[in-house]
Amino acid sequence: MNNPRITFGMIVLNGEPFLRYNLRAIYPYAHQIIVAEGASPRAAHSATPDGHSLDGTLQTLYRFKAEEDPDDKLIIVTAEMCGHPNGFWPGEKDEQSRAYAERATGDWLWQIDVDEFYHPADIARVAAYLQQHPETSCLCFRAYHFWGGFDYLADGGFFWHRQYQGEPWGRYRRVFRWRPGYRYDSHRPPTIVDEHGRDVTRRRMVHADAFGVLMYHYYMVFPHQYTRKGAYYQNQPWERERGRLQKNLDLLSEVNLTNGLRIMDQYGTRNWLCRFDGRHPQPIEELRADITTGRVIVEQRRTDDIEHLLADPRYQQMVQAARRREQLRAWRDYLAYLFWWRPRASLVQLVREQTPPALVRRLPLALQAKFIPEHRRRYQTQWARYQRSIGSGDTM
DSSP states (O other), rough: OSSOEEEEEEEEESSSSTTTHHHHHGGOSEEEEEEEEEEOOOHHHHHHHHTSSSHHHHHHHHHHHSSSSSSSEEEEETTTGOOOOOOOOOOSHHHHHHHHHOOOSEEEEEOOOEEEOHHHHHHHHHHHHHHHHHHHHHEEOOEEESSSSSSSSEHHHHHOOHHSSSGGGEEEEEEEEEEOOEEEEETTTHHHHHHHHHHOOTTTTEEGGGGOOOOOEEEEEHHHHHHHHHHHHHHHSSSEEEEEEHHHHHHHHHHTTTTTTBOOOOGGOEEEEEEESSSOOOHHHHHHHHHHHSSOOOOOOOOOOOOOTTTHHHHHHHHHHHHHHHHHHHHHHHIIIIIIHHHHHHHHHHHHHHHHHHHHHOOOOHHHHHHOHHHHHHHHHHHHHHHHHHHHOOOO
16 A cells, blocks of 8 residues: 555567566556667667567567456557557667657656666665665665676776766666656757756665665676667667677677777676576566576577686686776766766756746747757757768668
């Protein structure tokens, strides 16, 4: 009776083999689970001609709905249902995120990707925290990032970079206070605005690692993730992702001393591999058991090259030097965030909220643009570039 009403929102394309295990994991804690399935035009390489998953994800959703949803919690949304008859979602991911947010009736909106998992006890801990602290506006998570298999992690400066997920140390914005009139405004980073269009995401932001909860992100475990994600991200209008598919294919083929610090290389960072010695969430242990027994068939990456690299003393020395460098960079950026970016952002938001709209409309256009939030300006720029590239046929 006292549990908070949590709406879980997911966008998914080719979610196997994780999908059923993720849905089962969150089901006991959910008021709703809303899944927006399908592809944007730039993910057409990983979709059917009508914009759906190649691996049967949509069929899995309907099967789960029929067989494992006794409380009628799961809502399935496709582009066709939202007025896009060709089956593809327009834009990048904002429209899909808005599709589940518009249907949310819970007091909290928990954004979750299909490859993001939590220990069940940690989900219960988050629910208890939300119940005790209803003034929270956003809950952020740090994450373990699994790479090459279930026993290895990717770590380094990219995952500590604020631009990675929009928050210091690469924390993910994931759980949001949800009220009537709120809407999902932007996917990168996830941003919630109130009925007046004011950003409420950061009003009372809390870091879940402060009370011991982390996300387990299985983003690069299977070979198909390297190819599909590589093709998708290099299709985006971001200079940092140029050549991403070939980089992923090279790393899939072999990791060694030459590329072992370039597991990710965005923003000029160095990133490396290390062994995971912790305990996986129970749903992942069930998935691993089903893979072992053959109930789930999925190609796995070879790991002999990873083992050889981790056993090489030269690699450990390289990692130690890179870690010192990236930690220094991360702390420098964090101090700049604390003493410059955050106070400035708070002041700018206050001015935006308190300035009457009639006055803003009387300002020169260049000054009016200053009243558009940064995430919205970035989105508008990206959207314009995206539309130009789609119009020219440059989808690869």
